[in-house]
Amino acid sequence: MNDLHARHRRVLPDWLALYYDQPLEITHGEGRHVWDAQGNKYLDFFGGILTTMTAHVLPEVTKAVSEQAGRIIHSSTLYLNRPMVELAERIAHLSAMPDARVFFTTSGTEANDTALLLATAYRRSNTILAMRNSYHGRSFSAVGITGNRGWSPTSLSPLQTLYVHGGVRTRGPYASLDDSAFIAACVEDLKDLLGHTRPPAALIAEPVQGVGGFTSPPDGLYAAFREVLNAYGILWIADEVQTGWGRTGDHFWGWQAHDRNGPPDIVTFAKGIGNGMSIGGVVARSEIMNCLDANSISTFGGTQVTMAAGLANLSHLLEHDLQGNARRVGGLLIERLRAAAAQDPGVREVRGRGLMIGIELTRPGTDEADPDRAAAVLEAARAGGLLIGKGGGHSTSALRVAPPLSLTVAEAEEGAAILESALRSTQ
Structure with missing residues (x-):
């Protein structure tokens, strides 16, 4: 992996962003999960930037x-x-x-x-x-x-x-x-x-x-x-x-x-x-x-x-009415994330609709963006087996949660628990 990262840096632009201190090579996926080159399994809540919309390796598409x-x-x-x-x-x-x-x-x-x-x-x-x-x-x-x-x-x-x-x-x-x-x-x-x-x-x-x-x-x-x-x-x-x-x-x-x-x-x-x-x-x-x-x-x-x-x-x-699934499971997920964030003074807002949810992080007691903590939550979520994104207009201090639209209730609960733990560990 370090060799691939070094090769990436030698031939690709400096401004081509990579997530994580130790960048991740995703080798394969199935449903709402992906695996990296070391065999680690992750629940994917970002879907290649909202692109893997239905599921990884959907049989009908393949x-x-x-x-x-x-x-x-x-x-x-x-x-x-x-x-x-x-x-x-x-x-x-x-x-x-x-x-x-x-x-x-x-x-x-x-x-x-x-x-x-x-x-x-x-x-x-x-x-x-x-x-x-x-x-x-x-x-x-x-x-x-x-x-x-x-x-x-x-x-x-x-x-x-x-x-x-x-x-x-x-x-x-x-x-x-x-x-x-x-x-x-x-x-x-x-x-x-x-x-x-x-x-x-x-x-x-x-x-x-x-x-x-x-x-x-x-x-x-x-x-x-x-x-x-x-x-x-x-x-x-x-x-x-x-x-x-x-x-x-x-x-x-x-x-x-x-x-x-x-x-x-x-x-x-x-x-x-x-x-x-x-x-x-x-x-x-x-x-x-x-x-x-x-x-x-x-x-x-x-x-x-x-x-x-x-x-x-x-x-x-x-x-398969995946729009309806996004409404139902997304509604459960956003309420679960709001409950998890309620006691966190660094969470300014949990917002969104369906399976398009943002968690904005600020320095406690202020409206000042906290991109360092957003990066730390991203790392902690990965360590827990969850991939999410980040964004925001006031620095990249908003976590972006956008799983495939076929997300199950059990997977939503699992991802919310990992994200709650990541938020708690970075306070």
């Missing part, structure tokens, strides 16, 4: 990939592709958009790039509204709209980005207000901002901020924003890379918590749909998707083997 690979793996979008058409049909239907069109990419970053291209071309504007504490990917344009300093290495951008209040409920100038007053204040701030700039192309927003530490506004904020946006003809892009496919339990898409005005103009997705295979994509109304007046194809987006995986994975998720 079979679909193997069978498709035995026929043809790839041909590009220059040829008709049955698995791509079939998955696009299912996603278009699930989007609830009228006359929806789907374009497949290889990642969430690329999906958000495509959404920005569509919105700016459609609206003839390079101004974008984004949320503070947001994250939308690691490409040049996606970094340019990311509102989280820890993930934005340059201020250069092809876009003019204006940041809006509201993505974080419990911090900032409106934190002390109740939900309705919070929404009203954020809406007034948006109106004021739009009075000082040329009309932007779009607002891009994560319904639950992922890298930002699983923070979210009160339900209904984006519907209230949209009433203002509609008056200016500004599009709404919902970044569902982490929230889509039922992870929040209450809804299939995160935007549905803000449902008064129907689906967004553009939705981006990735991560969980491929259960580890590289699938991203954009779904939009036809007039928006078809607005480009130049040629475009994708070499790897929508390739047959990934589409076969996505079809099998989506079928399994729907047939």
Whole structure:
């Protein structure tokens, strides 16, 4: 392992982050568990950054990939592709958009790039509204709209980005207000901002901020924003890379918590749909998707083997009601974690919905982030046999808990007990 770590450091970038003082090599998995190169078994509560959505080595996905690979793996979008058409049909239907069109990419970053291209071309504007504490990917344009300093290495951008209040409920100038007053204040701030700039192309927003530490506004904020946006003809892009496919339990898409005005103009997705295979994509109304007046194809987006995986994975998720499981088991898990954290003065908040739970750590008696303790809890949880993630806008001081959606009650209890012990040992 030390040799592999040394080899990694010799040939890969210094900024390519690794978890743990002694980085972990995961060699295989099954269900909600993975094993490392030393044979240690772990309960996986992070799923490759919310990507192993249903289960490790899900038989239906493995079979679909193997069978498709035995026929043809790839041909590009220059040829008709049955698995791509079939998955696009299912996603278009699930989007609830009228006359929806789907374009497949290889990642969430690329999906958000495509959404920005569509919105700016459609609206003839390079101004974008984004949320503070947001994250939308690691490409040049996606970094340019990311509102989280820890993930934005340059201020250069092809876009003019204006940041809006509201993505974080419990911090900032409106934190002390109740939900309705919070929404009203954020809406007034948006109106004021739009009075000082040329009309932007779009607002891009994560319904639950992922890298930002699983923070979210009160339900209904984006519907209230949209009433203002509609008056200016500004599009709404919902970044569902982490929230889509039922992870929040209450809804299939995160935007549905803000449902008064129907689906967004553009939705981006990735991560969980491929259960580890590289699938991203954009779904939009036809007039928006078809607005480009130049040629475009994708070499790897929508390739047959990934589409076969996505079809099998989506079928399994729907047939086994994993959204309902996320709601039921996630509800139990968050209450268990809140009980465990109740006596810990360093836990500022346990938040989330479904199987998307954040635990924000601060120095006791303050609102000051405690990234050192977050790192220590990560290490202690690993020692106890549990893998979790971390994030947050105020340093990486929020623990991120996002198991596969097939998590059982017994596994939720086991993981909560390990995490409780890790929190207790680092106080």
